[in-house]
Amino acid sequence: MKTEHMLFVKGCMLLTCYAKYVDDTTVLSVSKDVCDVALQTAADYLVSWAHNNGMMINTNKNKELIICFNKKVNARDIPPLCINKNNIDRVTTFKLLGVFVSSDLS
Numbered sequence: 001m002k003t004e005h006m007l008f009v010k011g012c013m014l015l016t017c018y019a020k021y022v023d024d025t026t027v028l029s030v031s032k033d034v035c036d037v038a039l040q041t042a043a044d045y046l047v048s049w050a051h052n053n054g055m056m057i058n059t060n061k062n063k064e065l066i067i068c069f070n071k072k073v074n075a076r077d078i079p080p081l082c083i084n085k086n087n088i089d090r091v092t093t094f095k096l097l098g099v100f101v102s103s104d105l106s
Helices: 038-052
Strands: 005-009 012-016 063-065 089-091 093-096 099-102
Touching: 063 093
Parallel strands: 063 089
Antiparallel strands: 005 012, 093 099
């Protein structure tokens, strides 16, 4: 037996079997090695998973924040995170669940 659902979105009625929506996914990588590729690997997996489940990652809305306490390391020397062949914008602060996080944790 096929189940159908009526979905109302801002006055539009859609007849559909399912709806998919994802927002605000956070991925974190902690490492002593600034060249560690764990975060890139996780991002690649997330893109693949989203594609396999009929979703897309909006690279324009993604941000990368680096927190590094090693004074000898320049964040500009760390390879950028890349999603769908696009470098993700690197920021020094962002808002996560209502809390502002900065690269120096101030």
